[in-house]
Amino acid sequence: MTDVADTVEPAIEPALRAEALESLLLERGLVDTQTIETFIRTYETSVGPMNGAKVVAKAWTDPEYKQRLLSDGTAAIAELGFKGPQGEHMVVVENSPTVHHVVVCTLCSCYPWPVLGLPPSWYKDPAYRARVVKEPRAVLAEWGTELPADVEVQVHDSSSEVRYLVLPERPPGTESMSEDELAGLVTRDAMVGVRKVQVP
Amino acid sequence: MEGVHDMGGRDRFFRPLKPIDPDEPAFHEPWEGKAFALALLANRVAGTNLHAFRHAIERVPEPEYLSGYYERWLASAEILLLDSGILAPGAVEARARSLRGEDVEEPAVPEPHKPAMPSGGAGNLREVDEPPAFAVGDRVRTSTDTPTDHTRLPAYARGKEGTVRALRPGHVLPDTAAHFLGENPQHVYEVAFPSDQLWGSGAEPATVTLDLFESYLEKAS
Numbered sequence: 454m455t456d457v458a459d460t461v462e463p464a465i466e467p468a469l470r471a472e473a474l475e476s477l478l479l480e481r482g483l484v485d486t487q488t489i490e491t492f493i494r495t496y497e498t499s500v501g502p503m504n505g506a507k508v509v510a511k512a513w514t515d516p517e518y519k520q521r522l523l524s525d526g527t528a529a530i531a532e533l534g535f536k537g538p539q540g541e542h543m544v545v546v547e548n549s550p551t552v553h554h555v556v557v558c559t560l561c562s563c564y565p566w567p568v569l570g571l572p573p574s575w576y577k578d579p580a581y582r583a584r585v586v587k588e589p590r591a592v593l594a595e596w597g598t599e600l601p602a603d604v605e606v607q608v609h610d611s612s613s614e615v616r617y618l619v620l621p622e623r624p625p626g627t628e629s630m631s632e633d634e635l636a637g638l639v640t641r642d643a644m645v646g647v648r649k650v651q652v653p
Numbered sequence: 654m655e656g657v658h659d660m661g662g663r664d665r666f667f668r669p670l671k672p673i674d675p676d677e678p679a680f681h682e683p684w685e686g687k688a689f690a691l692a693l694l695a696n697r698v699a700g701t702n703l704h705a706f707r708h709a710i711e712r713v714p715e716p717e718y719l720s721g722y723y724e725r726w727l728a729s730a731e732i733l734l735l736d737s738g739i740l741a742p743g744a745v746e747a748r749a750r751s752l753r754g755e756d757v758e759e760p761a762v763p764e765p766h767k768p769a770m771p772s773g774g775a776g777n778l779r780e781v782d783e784p785p786a787f788a789v790g791d792r793v794r795t796s797t798d799t800p801t802d803h804t805r806l807p808a809y810a811r812g813k814e815g816t817v818r819a820l821r822p823g824h825v826l827p828d829t830a831a832h833f834l835g836e837n838p839q840h841v842y843e844v845a846f847p848s849d850q851l852w853g854s855g856a857e858p859a860t861v862t863l864d865l866f867e868s869y870l871e872k873a874s
Contacts, residue, residue: 465749467724468684473749474691474730477740481762483698484691492690496679541776542822559661559807561707562722571679571689575671577722583666586809587848588857595670606859610661612805613841613864614777615821642673 501570504535505618506639508568510632512545513623523547526618530568540567540616546609547620548646553604554619555593555646557585558611565616569641576645585647586610598648619646626652654708654800655808657715662809662852680723688723688730695730699737700767703777704831708803709733738765768833773825779838781823785867787842791817792873795844795865803831806869810861814873815846821864828866840867 465473478484508530512519522529526543530536543565546554558564559582564572575581585592589606593599600606609617621643627635642648660666680686696706709729710718718725734740741760750757773779787793797812805827821841829837844865848856 465746467688467721467727468682469749469753470727470745471684471687471691473745473752474695474727474734475687476752477744477748478691478694478698483739484694488694489687489690492693493680493686496689497686501679541778557661559809560659560805561710572722573674573677574722575673578671579660579663579666579719580668580670582660583663584670586661586861587852589859590857592670596673606857607845608859608861610807610810610861610863612807613821613866614824615841615843615864640675642675648673 496566496571500537500566502568502639502641502644503636504533504570505565505568505641505644506636507533508535508545508618509620509639509644510636512620513635514632519620522620530618535567537567539563540565542615543568543618544615545618545620546607546646548622548649550622551604552607553593553600553646554607554609554617555585555589556609556611556617556619557582559583559586560610560612563611563616565618568618569644573641575647593647596642596647619644621646621650624650624652654711654802654804656711657718658711659808661807685723688727692726692730695733699733699739700769701733701737701833702770702772702830704803704825704827705768705833706733707827708831709736711803737767738763739767770830770833770835773836773838777825778822779825779836781838781840783840785820785840785842787817787820787840787867787870787872789817789819793817793842793844793870794873796869796871800828802828804828804869806865807863809851810846810863810865813846813850815844815850815863817842818845818862819843824866826866826868828868841865842867842870844870 512522522545526545530543562572562577586608589608638650643650709732710725713725713728717728731745741763744760747757747759794814823838824841826837826839829835841864843862845860845862848859
């Protein structure tokens with residue numbers, strides 16, 4: 454290969470790069486396959502938005518739990534067994550007919566892993582990170598949620614280790630639903646505050 | 654530090670949002686899961702910390718940073734492992750080429766030189782001995798300094814006036830921990846900024862809150 458300054462190195466696709474890094478660390482015993490697999494499986498199967506949905510459904514059906522959740526999010530979420538990295542200090546903010554909360558991390562993609570899992574593409578995307586702190590209503594409208602003009606909008610930029618979970622409004626017409634049925638309605642996007650919970 | 658990562662309010666990224674897929678999986682392809690696990694493990698192997706990891710992501714060259722989330726995680730894992738002497742420069746690329754069948758000489762394993770910053774315990778929440786400098790309701794102004802190193806004060810919130818809404822638990826200071834200069838725990842405050850303070854009159858009405866370290870703030874007169 455010529456060594457010319459303007460020669461662009463052929464790209465190594467990320468899958469191969471990950472494999473190369475893995476093989477370098479494995480052969481020196483610095484990591485092991487089982488730990489890698491456990492990390493992957495944990496976030497594929499047991500840590501995800503279904504956890505946050507349980508928290509929300511419980512808050513909708515148990516007023517005392519909701520009180521605890523809003524006053525000490527970390528402890529109330531831990532009552533359901535959800536804690537761990539990126540959930541050290543949880544703050545739960547409640548959406549209502551008068552206040553709408555939405556969460557972002559403009560500097561990286563901080564996200565409350567124990568309750569929502571790993572962040573989705575749209576949350577990590579530059580357009581969301583750039584725009585939602587400046588034009589939150591336009592962002593919500595683009596995703597189909599028009600907020601009335603008199604609703605106060607609060608955007609939370611996750612700039613420390615505090616992580617936010619939005620407690621969405623319980624949709625009308627769900628009074629007879631069980632906690633489990635309610636949890637089935639609660640979506641990841643509603644717990645970040647970019648959409649409302651819909652009744653199918 | 655200044656860089657592409659500091660995206661809040663940046664015009665160049667005002668473009669259509671990605672569609673929301675409610676069923677989006679954690680990893681779209683197997684390599685993303687591998688990159689995720691390897692990056693977390695690289696942090697351990699390199700003897701670094703969360704803040705150094707975030708700072709390594711900030712140091713990923715812009716085209717690579719923008720190529721994708723797990724792409725930048727992978728790149729930052731390599732940066733941490735290079736910095737601590739676990740991997741030699743060029744080692745990953747050489748291994749990749751060799752894996753795809755090229756005849757490549759791989760660099761020798763270097764002598765590790767991991768950072769040795771004393772840890773005050775697990776996680777990033779800490780007791781702070783000094784009393785907090787600000788109270789709920791105080792008017793505060795954020796620093797105008799242009800940071801050359803890691804910081805958690807976004808550019809759009811520099812030199813702005815807001816109101817303290819809550820006192821958060823004390824935290825390890827990212828600005829020093831990212832550079833292995835010590836945990837230096839500080840008080841952290843939730844500060845609320847009206848959107849016109851951040852973006853000027855005519856801004857969409859809203860309140861933006863940030864959780865800010867005490868050294869980023871001074872009392873507003």
